[in-house]
Amino acid sequence: AVKLQQPDYDVLVIGAGLSGCYACHRMREIGLKVKVLEAGGSVGGTWYWNRYPGARFDCESYTYGFFFSQEILDEWTWSEHFAPQEETERYVRFVCDKYNLWEDMQFDTRVKSAHWQSNDGCWKLTDQDGRNYTSRFLITGIGLLSEPTLPNISGVQDFKGKAFHTSRWPKDVDVKEFEGKNVGVIGVGATGIQIIPEVAKTARSLTVFQRTPNWVNRNFFPVFHEHAVSGPNHQQAIPLHNSPIGKEEFETIRKGYPEILRKIDSTRLSFMHEGIDDSIWDATPEEREAFWEYMYAQPGFGFWISNYKETLVDKKANALVSDFVAKKIRQRVKDPWTADKLIPKTYGFGLRRVPMETCFYEAFNRPNVRLVDLLSTPIERIDEYGVKTSQEEVKLDMIIYATGFSAITGAFDAIDFRGVNDIALRDLWQEGPRTYLGITAQHFPNMFMSIGPHQAYGNIPRSIEYAVGWIANCIEYLHNNGIDYIEAKEQGVQEWTDHVHELGQGLLSNEVDSWVTGVNKNVAGKQKRIIARYSGAASDFRRQCNMVASANYDTFSLA
Numbered sequence: 037a038v039k040l041q042q043p044d045y046d047v048l049v050i051g052a053g054l055s056g057c058y059a060c061h062r063m064r065e066i067g068l069k070v071k072v073l074e075a076g077g078s079v080g081g082t083w084y085w086n087r088y089p090g091a092r093f094d095c096e097s098y099t100y101g102f103f104f105s106q107e108i109l110d111e112w113t114w115s116e117h118f119a120p121q122e123e124t125e126r127y128v129r130f131v132c133d134k135y136n137l138w139e140d141m142q143f144d145t146r147v148k149s150a151h152w153q154s155n156d157g158c159w160k161l162t163d164q165d166g167r168n169y170t171s172r173f174l175i176t177g178i179g180l181l182s183e184p185t186l187p188n189i190s191g192v193q194d195f196k197g198k199a200f201h202t203s204r205w206p207k208d209v210d211v212k213e214f215e216g217k218n219v220g221v222i223g224v225g226a227t228g229i230q231i232i233p234e235v236a237k238t239a240r241s242l243t244v245f246q247r248t249p250n251w252v253n254r255n256f257f258p259v260f261h262e263h264a265v266s267g268p269n270h271q272q273a274i275p276l277h278n279s280p281i282g283k284e285e286f287e288t289i290r291k292g293y294p295e296i297l298r299k300i301d302s303t304r305l306s307f308m309h310e311g312i313d314d315s316i317w318d319a320t321p322e323e324r325e326a327f328w329e330y331m332y333a334q335p336g337f338g339f340w341i342s343n344y345k346e347t348l349v350d351k352k353a354n355a356l357v358s359d360f361v362a363k364k365i366r367q368r369v370k371d372p373w374t375a376d377k378l379i380p381k382t383y384g385f386g387l388r389r390v391p392m393e394t395c396f397y398e399a400f401n402r403p404n405v406r407l408v409d410l411l412s413t414p415i416e417r418i419d420e421y422g423v424k425t426s427q428e429e430v431k432l433d434m435i436i437y438a439t440g441f442s443a444i445t446g447a448f449d450a451i452d453f454r455g456v457n458d459i460a461l462r463d464l465w466q467e468g469p470r471t472y473l474g475i476t477a478q479h480f481p482n483m484f485m486s487i488g489p490h491q492a493y494g495n496i497p498r499s500i501e502y503a504v505g506w507i508a509n510c511i512e513y514l515h516n517n518g519i520d521y522i523e524a525k526e527q528g529v530q531e532w533t534d535h536v537h538e539l540g541q542g543l544l545s546n547e548v549d550s551w552v553t554g555v556n557k558n559v560a561g562k563q564k565r566i567i568a569r570y571s572g573a574a575s576d577f578r579r580q581c582n583m584v585a586s587a588n589y590d591t592f593s594l595a
């Protein structure tokens with residue numbers, strides 16, 4: 037075994053989101069000395085940073101949380117079917133209170149580098165103030181979508197009004213801030229789609245700057261619906277199940293937790309929604325239409341995930357479902373020019389991560405809301421007064437950047453990770469990530485990634501609970517067996533990376549630029565599509581990782 041200098045901690049964890057909180061808890065259960073270093077001022081990760089008005093779950097609240105603790109399931113009550121950010125942040129704090137995790141966490145600490153110390157057999161982390169921390173093991177809980185990016189448009193810094201990136205939203209800015217203001221939103225991803233209807237309610241004017249339109253799935257919450265929308269479209273909508281969850285209703289949900297867990301652990305993406313085996317070609321056009329009408333009115337991801345199996349792999353099938361959704365957009369948006377611009381032309385429905393909306397399309401029927409199509413009139417620059425496109429100058433009091441993230445590998449790029457022989461993770465992954473099980477990388481001993489690249493995503497807390505559980509079991513095994521060193525082998529990495537690439541073949545989504553395929557046009561080095569995620573079923577992912585654990589990690593180098 038490698039001779040060890042005594043490091044400060046057994047385990048360092050980067051990030052106090054769901055991964056970091058659970059990792060902290062598990063490490064303490066094993067009896068290890070752990071420290072969680074978090075850049076933000078408190079816990080929550082995604083739910084700490086993304087506090088913009090309208091931020092909420094896209095999947096059912098009671099499928100989203102932790103399932104490891106019966107106490108949490110017994111004691112926490114979700115108040116809405118799709119909970120807002122504030123409630124989720126409170127939930128994470130509740131978990132930390134429950135297990136008294138706070139004492140092993142340090143906030144306002146942005147890790148800048150993590151260097152493996154070969155001589156000492158430990159990790160050395162350095163934060164923004166130059167403070168150092170050492171540990172035997174390192175767990176990254178740095179998220180998939182945590183490195184926000186501003187547009188690479190000249191003049192972003194010149195704007196004199198208020199400007200916010202949605203993922204760096206200040207605590208004291210709420211919807212009141214929009215009242216009477218001329219607001220611009222850049223970006224129509226899942227985030228833009230959530231904030232746009234909120235701004236539309238009170239802003240004097242809202243200008244939406246859209247580059248690539250998105251296929252957006254309806255997530256219609258009549259109870260919270262404050263837009264005075266009437267007419268045939270509204271009446272067609274089957275009232276959905278988002279509403280406050282009443283006390284009795286929640287007790288029924290609570291009793292059903294074992295069944296909910298069984299269900300989400302059996303589906304491909306760990307959501308309540310299941311893929312269906314029905315072939316689109318066995319249905320008549322009328323049957324298809326009736327099925328889609330029904331599904332379109334369902335809450336959550338159903339329309340996307342529980343659709344005909346061909347829609348994500350066969351261009352002809354995808355064109356049919358895309359036509360259906362395009363028709364819905366035309367029905368819901370009154371102005372034909374705006375409706376047409378909101379319909380994606382270059383890729384089909386469901387091939388990017390489908391944002392869920394609450395009256396997004398109806399927002400464009402308000403007199404104070406206007407769409408600017410950047411594909412025909414691109415932004416030339418931002419100046420102190422607002423946004424200048426090739427056609428006009430839009431004067432603004434506030435710019436909201438809903439421009440997304442340097443996703444998946446972006447959080448890893450932001451920290452100088454160095455492994456054996458000072459090898460940089462950035463260099464190792466230059467052509468795309470190379471991992472073993474999505475949890476480890478060659479040359480990076482004793483380092484484990486929760487929701488790293490090449491893991492199964494979907495319902496993220498389910499992925500996190502599994503990954504952190506696997507990591508904890510592994511560390512416990514090493515600890516109990518006096519093993520100081522674990523490193524992924526070349527062969528394991530090659531096989532896993534090939535496997536992940538094979539699974540991605542034939543998926544139309546891998547032929548489209550989006551954060552899922554690792555493309556961010558604002559970031560140098562992120563212009564090319566990569567295979568960044570494991571696209572098989574979550575249960576297959578778990579089965580393979582479980583096999584490695586059962587074989588006492590013998591596919592790793594151990595010392």
Ligand code: NA7
Nearest residue numbers: 181187188223224225226227228247248389438439440551
């Ligand atoms: P997304 O989905 O990556 O969306 C970012 C949006 O910002 C998208 O519409 C981009 O257009 C737009 N964007 C980015 N840069 C520019 C520039 N320079 N000019 C104009 N428009 C720009 O990020 P989100 O935060 O909405 O969602 C991320 C995930 O979080 C989401 O999928 C959920 O899983 C949770 P583009 O498409 O690049 O033309």
